[in-house]
Each structure stands twice: as C-alpha cells, then as structure tokens.
Amino acid sequence: MDQQKQEKWYFKTWPLVVSFLCVGPLMLPLVWINPRFSVKTKAVASVVIIAASYFMGVVLLKSFTSIFNYYSLAFSPY
DSSP states (O other), X not given: OOOOOOOOGXXXXXXXXXXXXXXXXXXXXXXXXXTTSOHHXXXXXXXXXXXXXXXXXXXXXXXXXXHHHHHHHHTOOO
16 A cells, blocks of 8 residues: 655645635744745745735724714714
8 A cells, every 4th residue: 555645734725725814814824834835935925914914904994993983973862
C-alpha cells in the first residue's frame, strides 16, 4: 500500500476562505504557517486581508451609524 502524505485540512484553500469570512484578520496565522505559500505570497495575502478587513470594518461602522441616526429620528418625541 502506498503511503502518501496527506495534506492537513487547515492547509487547504477552503478553510482559509471560510476563516477569513468568519474571523477576518485573526486567520493570518493560518496563512503564515501554510507551507504551500512563499514568503512573498504570504506578505501579499496579509496586506490584502488587512485592507479588506479594514474596509469591511469601516462599512460596518458607517452602516451602524446610519441605522442609529434613522431610528433616533424615527423615535424622537418631536
């Protein structure tokens, strides 16, 4: 029987995508321990992940502010 070295599940692409969508930049250690990526790929991926997380955070903050302003006007006594 041929003993092939099986790749760990956390080195595959789909867990990286799912973890980015769930926890954002907290998944960066998974990128940096992945042996399939070169240092250049890891650096580029880190910059992209941090930029995307920052952009999504800004959009989330603006949407919360907009919702708060809407409901404060809707429920104001005057």
